[in-house]
Amino acid sequence: MNRTFFIVILFAAFLAPTPCILAQSEANIMANDCSRSYDSLLNTYYVKKFSRTHARRNLNYNEQAFENVSDSVIANRLKSMHTVIPMNYNNIVRQYIKMYLGIMSRRLDVTLTLSEYYHPMFIEILSRYGVPEELKYLSIIESAMNPQATSRVGAAGLWQFMYYTGKLYGLEVNSLVDDRRDPYKSTVAAARYLKDLHNVFNDWTLAIAAYNCGPGNINKAIARSGGKHNFWEIYPYLPRETRGYIPAFIAATYVMNHYADHGLRPSRFDMPINADTIVLHNNVYFKYISDAIDIDIDELRALNPQYITDYIPGESGTYTLTLPINKMQSFFSFEEDIYSKTNDSLSTKPIVVSAQQDRVDRGGKSSRGGGNRYHSVRKGETLTQIAQKYGTTVQALKKKNKIKGDKIRYGQKIRVK
Secondary structure (H helix, E strand, C coil), X not given: CCCEEECCCCCXXXXXXXXXXXXXXXXXXXXXXXXXXXXXHCCCHHHHHHHCCCCCCCCCCCHHHHHCCCHXXXXXXXXXXXXXXXXXXXXXXXXXXXHHHHHHHHHHHHHHHHHHHHHHHHXXXXXXXXXXHHHHHHHHHHCCCCCCCECCCCCECXXXXXXXXXXXXXXXXXXXXXXXXXXXXXHXXXXXXXXXXXXXXXXXXXXXXXXXXXXXXXXXXXXXXXXXXXXXXXXXXXXXXXXXXXHHHHHHHHHHHHHHHHCCCCXXXXXXXXXXXXXXXXXXXXXXXXXXXXXXHHHHHHHCCCECCCEECHHHCCEEEEEEHHHHHXXXXXXXXXXXXXXXXXXXXXXXXXXXXXXXXXXXXECCCCCCCEEECCCCCCHHHHHHHCCCCXXXXXXXXXXXXXXXXXXXXXXXX
């Protein structure tokens, strides 16, 4: 089945006795995580390409002015959105709204541009599975709408699926293919998972919280609270990250709907990336597609982030290739030649798996043994991109490889483990 959607690569969530102080601390931690995720997006193909021609405005957000906005005004704005999921307002949510306004004051143009491309697809799929439309904003919290995002514990893609949860919902994850990074398939899996969680708890707020920390942790918090089933009543018994997850979701939803009320006037990127998909019935290497139809191989990777080794095993299953619409006819013209060259290449040399990330479970333990691992630098690749692929940091790579500065060269071997 063909589907048309626009692919772009971009941006990323995170009481106890003293809730306001802890909320501020958690919000600061989350702000750092969001900044790190957003900064990695600046090195992705489409953002780099189109940001050159985009004059970003100095958005007029005044933090002091926010302090003058009353609680009743914000609470009424949240109520006015008429969402299925309750948009509760309290001091903790206020802290997160303040944080998101600060983040968005520098990044709203990019975020709104991505929303224009991704949200039509999100809404169609969420509606199909009976999931509230406002959960489209969850991808901002999860990955900053970056299908190539990888968390510190190995969650991947727009919706940050862990390995085993992804497999449970039909996402193929192996040495060649990682469907967690496929925008369409991962959104279907996220909608199904959220619907299943709602069926368990009969409460969308608890379903969202369970999406973050797992249903087991929600059940433990319910038990420790004496059987209460309201998120804010079980709040003190939840994992720290999950305590910030719901306030972050409410804040992101608020800011995406009311940014103009706080003086933010973004200008959107011009990213006319109209793309479509075709089903392949033969094996293909990105290199031969790139050569035949004159498309940058980095653009192919951006449009098809689920293929780990620049190779699509089309002969062994139902796999799709996403291309810009203006390149479709060229592909059909050279299709047989591309298949032929790929198969000739496969008969003379094996597939090299150089970019497969370590698989990590929810507890953060690697499922593979020890030993050093190395990555061969591709043309135009940066340390940030390599760190993202392997779930590590630029600083860690520099330390392991004794690299000074940020320059690396094509073909250089980088130790990643």
